[in-house]
Amino acid sequence: MYVVNFKEREETPVEFANSKNVMMRWLIGRRTGAKTYAMRHFDIKPGGIIPLHTHSEEHEIFVLEGEAKVLSDVEGLVAKKDDVVFVPSEMPHGYDNTEGTKSFRFICVIPLLDQE
Numbered sequence: 001m002y003v004v005n006f007k008e009r010e011e012t013p014v015e016f017a018n019s020k021n022v023m024m025r026w027l028i029g030r031r032t033g034a035k036t037y038a039m040r041h042f043d044i045k046p047g048g049i050i051p052l053h054t055h056s057e058e059h060e061i062f063v064l065e066g067e068a069k070v071l072s073d074v075e076g077l078v079a080k081k082d083d084v085v086f087v088p089s090e091m092p093h094g095y096d097n098t099e100g101t102k103s104f105r106f107i108c109v110i111p112l113l114d115q116e
Contacts, residue, residue, distance in 0.1 A: 002033075006041055014042070014050065021048030021097075030112055038112050044068060044097040044104040052094040057111045059087040066104035069096040079106075 006027055014022035021044065026032075028039040044050065044066075052071045067080035071094035072087075079085050079095070085106075087093045097104040 009041070011043075016050060016053065018051045019049065021045035022050055027107075034112055036112055038110050040108045040110070042095075042104075042106050042108060044095055044100075046097060046100045046102060048097045048100075048104075050095045052092050054090050054092050055110075056089055057113065058089050059085070059093070060109040061085040061087070062107045064105040064107065066097070066100060066102050068100060068104040070094075071096055079104075 006025060009025040009027055011023050011025050014024050016022075023043045023045070025041040026038065027041055028034050028037070030038070042050075061079070061084065063079050063081055063083045063085070065081055067078055070077035070079050070085065072092060095104060
């Protein structure tokens with residue numbers, strides 16, 4: 001067991017194709033002792049975007065701050081502070097903060113992946 005401030009985890013730019021102004025921290029993962037799930041912190045700065053994409057793993061998201069358009073096959077979705085978002089496996093999704101004036105920050109929990 002451990003307790004650590006999230007700012008002690010390395011913050012790196014998201015280099016996913018066509019992402020812009022997005023930073024991420026692996027909060028909990030394989031390197032920090034997890035065996036089943038990983039937890040990440042995302043910060044999509046004003047003007048930022050994670051474009052539409054898919055993954056084989058589902059995502060559970062809790063919004064900490066701000067709001068952004070949720071890109072999916074469902075029109076008009078917006079996620080804001082204190083909302084939860086569930087993204088099923090293989091569902092196209094993304095987050096658009098290109099018109100935002102403050103960061104859209106969220107926690108994302110996923111099954112443990114090989115890349116972390």
